[in-house]
Every structure is written in structure tokens, then in C-alpha cells.
Amino acid sequence: MAVEQPQPLPSRPALPHQFRARSASALARDKRIKPAVPLVPGLLYRGRFTLLVAPAKMGKTTVVWHTISGLAKGQPVFGYQVPPCRILVLALEEALGDTKERVLEQGLHKHANVFILDAVDAPGFRPFDVLEANVEVLQPEVIVVDTLSSYAAGQVTDENNSMAWMTILPEISKLAHRRDIALLVLHHAQKSGGGARGSTQIVAVPDNLAFLSQPKGQPDNVRCLSWKGRQSRTGSAFIAYDIETTQYTTVDQSATSTAEGSEMAGRRVSATEPATERVLRLIQARTHPNGPRYRELRSGAKMKAERVDAALKSLVDRGKVRKSRDGRATRYGTA
Known part of the structure; x- marks a missing residue:
């Protein structure tokens, strides 16, 4: 009677290289694997994912567009010098007309390194497929998603269900x-x-996690940006919005912890307003005893009329500048 021979086990295919364990020394020698490089410390790191959390209408989108503007132009963001970057913005929350207004306001239409994607719900595709396809074509260095809820709409029906996020966030x-x-x-x-x-x-x-909040006892235009995480550790900064330049500047926290400090913060923020400074400098360099005419200020400031108007109103309201009539013209002089 013949003895049945055991069947050989099927050969197992070789594992792809990235799924094989490597030694610690091999990992340390691998120059393709890079540490996190900060673009904006506390907020943006190359090769890393930061979540920015803020209450509704706190200004998180405005803060982010200030950041996008600096990154696109290679200009300082919250006091940090940043290199010019290619940026993909998933503007999923606002109306596209509002996004266009932000682009024009920040002068980003003059730069070819900012790309806007306002929808990811293409029929037959998951949002991640749409995102990845755009990344493949555009090769961005920075991606901004505004907001997570809008990105996950249609995939997550209950935000409190952890299983619903198990695919979306890791990918x-x-x-x-x-x-x-x-x-x-x-x-x-x-x-x-x-x-x-x-x-x-x-x-x-x-x-990394970042949080935007309204600090108590501060002017309405001041926000506290705080952060914690693997790269960012723990820290915070006060930032103040300048309605004239549509930019944020950092504010010294040590001088803004009391009611008196809040007043100092208001003065400090005003002192860092480029539009106001420029207009005041033109007025101080007057050749006429009552100061320059409005049209001379417009010509010398090289800014849009609404910015000149806002700067003049701010200076007059604060008692730094007085206006007077000269026939049909209005002149502005130091108070």
C-alpha cells in the first residue's frame, strides 16, 4: 500500500524591501531618511502632519493664509524667515469667491507656486485619491487642508466614532x-x-498639535498660538492681526499680561503696522507747514486708496495726525 506523500508548502513570495526589518545602524546610515525640518516652528515641519485646532470664527483660516503668503513669497512668518515653497491649498470650507478675495488680498495671484483645490468629492473617487493625484502632478512642498470635517464629509457620519478615522487620518x-x-x-x-x-x-x-485661542484681557486682534508634539515640543506666541496690511505680527507676551500690558500691546501692534508707519513718515517729511495733500500721500505711499484711508483714519483717531482744509484740498499734518 502506497504511503501518501505530504504536499510541499507553497513558496512564500519575497517581502518587498520596505517591509523587512533593518538594523538600527542601517537606519542611522540611511541618508534618504531625514529628520523633521521646521518651516514655521510650532506649526509646519517638512514630512510631518500638524493639526491646527480653533473654535469657529477664531480666525484660523486668516492665520493660515498669512502663513501661505509668507511661504509663497519666501517672507518671514511670525518672525521666522522661510524659503519659498510650492503650496497646495484644499479650500473646502469657504466659498470660492472668498478664497479668491484672500488670494488677491495677499497678492498671491502674482506667484505661480500656490494652487487651489476647492472640491475633493469627485464621483467614483475617494477624497484621498483626488488629493494624491494632485500631489503627483503638482509636487507641493506644503499642503493645507481647510478643514478636516469638509475633507471627510461623506466618509465620516459621526466624528466621535474612532473607527471612522482609522483610514482617513493615517493615509x-x-x-x-x-x-x-x-x-x-x-x-x-x-x-x-x-x-x-x-x-x-x-x-x-x-x-504635532497647534491651538489658536483668544487670550483673556487682550485686544480683539490678538490671538494666542500654542503648540505641542513630537517636533514642536511645547510653546506659545501671541500674534496680532493688522487689518490694514492683512498680516500678523508677533507680540511680546511679557508686556501684555495685565490691563496696562494690553494697552501697551495695542500701541506696539500699531507701531508695527507698515501702512501706518509709511503714511506717518510721509506726513513728517512735509514741505508745507500744514502737511502734504491727500493726493501727495496717495502718490508717495504707493498703496491702494483704501489702505491709505485706513492708515489716515487710524492716525487721526489716535491723535497723531490732524487734517485741515486748503481750498478744495485736504492736508494732513502732525498733531
Whole structure:
């Protein structure tokens, strides 16, 4: 009687290289693997995912467009010099007309390194497929998603369900890691407490967390930007919005912790307003005893009329400049 021979086990295919364990020394020698490089410390790091959390109408989109503007132009952001970058913005929350207004306001239409994607719900495609296809074509160095809820709409019906986020968040995080992209995703805060809305999975996946809030006892245009995470550790900064230049400047926190400090913050913010400074300098360099005419200020300031008007109103309201009539013309002189 013949003995049945055991069947050979099927051969197992070789594992791809990236799924094989490597030694610690091999990892240390691999120059293709890079440490996180800060673009804007506390907020943006190459190859890392940062989640920015803020209550509704706190100004997180405005803060981010200030950041985008600096990165596109290679100009300082919150006091940090940044290199010019290619940026992909998923502007999913605002009306496209509002996004256009921000682009024009920041002068980004003059730069060819900012790209706007206002929808990811293409029929037959997942949002990540749309994102990845655009990344493949545009090769951005920075991606901004405004907001996480809008990106996940149609995929997540309950923000508190952690399983719903188990695919969405890791895949965009891995995209940032794999392609060395600085990824910034905006998310809404809880109505109370200031933490991120929804499941704890939302804050578990990002490499870094940033928070935008209104500090107590500060002027309405001041925000506190704080951060913590693997790269950013823990820190904070006060930033103040200048309505004339549509830019943010940093404010010394040590001088803004009391009511008297708040007044100092208001004066300091005013002192850093480029539009106001420029107009005041032109007025101080007067050749006429009552100061220059309005049209001379317009010509010398080389700014849009609305910015000159806003600067003059601010200076007059604060008692730094007085205006007088000279026939049909208006002159502005130092008070």
C-alpha cells in the first residue's frame, strides 16, 4: 500500500524591501531618511502632519493664509524667515469667491507656486485619491487642508466614532511622511474646553498639535498660538492681526499680561503696522507747514486708496495726525 506523500508548502513570495526589518545602524546610515525640518516652528515641519485646532470664527483660516503668503513669497512668518515653497491649498470650507478675495488680498495671484483645490468629492473617487493625484502632478512642498470635517464629509457620519478615522487620518499622514510634505490640517474645537472636536483618534495621529485661542484681557486682534508634539515640543506666541496690511505680527507676551500690558500691546501692534508707519513718515517729511495733500500721500505711499484711508483714519483717531482744509484740498499734518 502506497504511503501518501505530504504536499510541499507553497513558496512564500519575497517581502518587498520596505517591509523587512533593518538594523538600527542601517537606519542611522540611511541618508534618504531625514529628520523633521521646521518651516514655521510650532506649526509646519517638512514630512510631518500638524493639526491646527480653533473654535469657529477664531480666525484660523486668516492665520493660515498669512502663513501661505509668507511661504509663497519666501517672507518671514511670525518672525521666522522661510524659503519659498510650492503650496497646495484644499479650500473646502469657504466659498470660492472668498478664497479668491484672500488670494488677491495677499497678492498671491502674482506667484505661480500656490494652487487651489476647492472640491475633493469627485464621483467614483475617494477624497484621498483626488488629493494624491494632485500631489503627483503638482509636487507641493506644503499642503493645507481647510478643514478636516469638509475633507471627510461623506466618509465620516459621526466624528466621535474612532473607527471612522482609522483610514482617513493615517493615509494623509503617511502621504506627508512618504513625500516629505509639510501637512497642515485645520479642525474645529469643542464648544467648551478648547480641545479638538470629535474622536480622540483625531489628535492621536498627527505628529504635532497647534491651538489658536483668544487670550483673556487682550485686544480683539490678538490671538494666542500654542503648540505641542513630537517636533514642536511645547510653546506659545501671541500674534496680532493688522487689518490694514492683512498680516500678523508677533507680540511680546511679557508686556501684555495685565490691563496696562494690553494697552501697551495695542500701541506696539500699531507701531508695527507698515501702512501706518509709511503714511506717518510721509506726513513728517512735509514741505508745507500744514502737511502734504491727500493726493501727495496717495502718490508717495504707493498703496491702494483704501489702505491709505485706513492708515489716515487710524492716525487721526489716535491723535497723531490732524487734517485741515486748503481750498478744495485736504492736508494732513502732525498733531
